[in-house]
Amino acid sequence: MTFAAIFRWIFRKLPIRKHYLLFAGSVIVGIFVVITVFASFIAPYHPTKDMMEPRQPPSLKHPMGTDHLGRDVLSRIIHGGRIPLTVAVASTVIALSIGSLIGWISGYYGGLLDRVLSLLMDSIYSFPSMILAIIIIAMLGPGVLNIILSIFVIYIPTYFRVVRGQVLQLKSEEFVEAARALGARDMRILLRHIAPNTINSMMAVSSFCIADAILTEAGLAFLGFGIPPPTPDWGFDIHKGQQFLQSGDWWLITFPGLMIIFLSLGFGMIGEGISDLLNPKRRRKRV
Amino acid sequence: MGGVGKYIATRLAVTPPMILILLTFVFFALRVMPGDPVLAMLGGHNIPPERIEEYRVKLGLDKPLYAQYFHYLGNIFRGDFGKSTRTGKPVLEDILARFPATLELAVFGMAIAILIGLTTGTFAAIRSDRPVDHGIRIFNIGSFATPIFWLGLMLQIIFAVKLKVLPVAGRLDPKIGAFFRPITKFYVLDAILKKDLGLLIDALKHLAMPAFVLGLVLSGFIGRISRSSMLEVIDKEYVTTARSKGLTERAVNYKHALRNALIPIVTVMGLQFALLMAGAILTETTFSWPGIARYLVRSIEARDYYAIQGAVVWIAVLISTVNLIVDVIYSFLDPRVRY
DSSP: OOHHHHHHHHHHHSOTTTTHHHHHHHHHHHHHHHHHHTHHHHOSSOTTTOOOSTTOOOOSSSTTOBOTTSOBHHHHHHHTTHHHHHHHHHHHHHHHHHHHHHHHHHHHHOHHHHHHHHHHHHHHHTSOHHHHHHHHHHHHOSSHHHHHHHHHHHHHHHHHHHHHHHHHHHHTSHHHHHHHHTTOOHHHIIIIIIHHHHHHHHHHHHHHHHHHHHHHHHHHHHTTOSOOTTSOOHHHHHHHHGGGTTTTOTHHHHHHHHHHHHHHHHHHHHHHHHHHHHOGGGGOOOO | OHHHHHHHHHHHHHHHHHHHHHHHHHHHHHHTSSSOHHHHHHOSSOOOHHHHHHHHHHHTTTSOHHHHHHHHHHHHHTTOOOBOTTTOSBHHHHHHHHHHHHHHHHHHHHHHHHHHHHHHHHHHHHTTTSHHHHHHHHHHHHHHHSOHHHHHHHHIIIIIIISOOSOSSSSSOHHHHTTOOOSSSOHHHHHHHTTOHHHHHHHHHHHHHHHHHHHHHHHHHHHHHHHHHHHHHHTSHHHHHHHHTTOOHHHIIIIIIIHHHHHHHHHTHHHHHHHHHHHHHHHHHHTTOOSHHHHHHHHHHTTOHHHHHHHHHHHHHHHHHHHHHHHHHHHHHOGGGGO
């Protein structure tokens, strides 16, 4: 099922006004996806090849100015979403798959394996993820796949914890006991009885995870551990723009940063919106 | 008290293996990393192979991996973190010199985060589902979605480059710093101890932007939790009772509801600290703040094995300690935990 299908289903069932966060978040993310996919048609210039007058402030010809090599900032930020979106979505999906699987195994079977896995996951979880990501990326060297790897590793514990907690809780529910008594196998219990009950919260967690992964990717790029130039990337463009901060070239930093904020905000709003759906108490009645 | 004692003992028992796991991961990750610490240290090419070999032996890099690992572990237990190849000083000395800067930034950042987060979150819950609640929620998600380094750079452009009211980066003005002999290395505290107003103002001016940036970005998290935890308690019976007793709305909200809502907020503080350290990496880099997070990033760039390992262990111990303290506070706040 695609995100779009899920949202169509949600909107048919629920009023938009009440769930404005979910709605607004989806619209923002949708716009970014469209811009990124059709970047070559939308952008007025080529993001890497068109070199014009360097470091020009915003003007009619270049609404967001030009960078130190004379490239159009607007065209660069239109193209710059490809890496963050790919990295964030891919690493979240991989972390979701691996984290859920070991979380399920750990919670379902328990015992020594559960203890060891929990300890391992807790040690990663309690440590600042950014530091681990930097160490991993420094170890692997630059490249999109390596960034994805360094980011998905740090989100595995998040899913592990959520899934394990839910499995522990659901395991003792009567319907699971009943299924087991009827002779259902472990795989069937997982797929038919436990997984459907965790899907909603996984979607909320994943939205926040993508929002956070966008920031992590940008942070890595800002620190100089991102993909090598000249590929347009918001975090890296800010990193470059920092060199011209003292001369007051604000447009080099402002616009790529706003893109990061809007995209991350969009996913954050979706996550918050789904949390509201799951937990009606969070948006209760007035006093 | 038996319950708390046992709980803390369990936590204490789990902490060393957790740190060991991290250290082991980092140790072996670094050894498979491309890039040679000896070459990074000697810098440049055309170095005679016998000199490279000499340094390998000196750093113990000629021994097999497992031998290096156990040798390093043994040294750590004796308090020897090894020598940094980048600075040439013992790693522990480097860390201790930079740690107060990070802690100072963290304390001020946390204070700002709690102030903004708790106020906005509580306020949003009291006015839940009204325009102000929606505004605050979007503000909180927004501050969570803002890249910390971007916010820092924007403030630098506005306040340091354009308006010139705050310094761009660093901890002290070089003119003041040249004559300054720190006592505790916490500059704000030092200034107060020395009763030096000029120094205090300068230290606070340098601290203002990094602490605000760190605090604002963290406040979104605290704000969200404050809101939901306030909403949890706000229609509990004891709150209704307090209201029906004829207490003012203020007393009901702050004395009865907020106090109970604080419990879950405190629990996430430990988690906050890990976030804070992650934020510190970007903040310290943006503001050239001479703290431990910046030290770690520069050590990674220089392939400085011992410095990276030392800083990771130090940060891990720090976070575990904070988590433990938070748990103890929590168990005192909520008597139910003890039984």
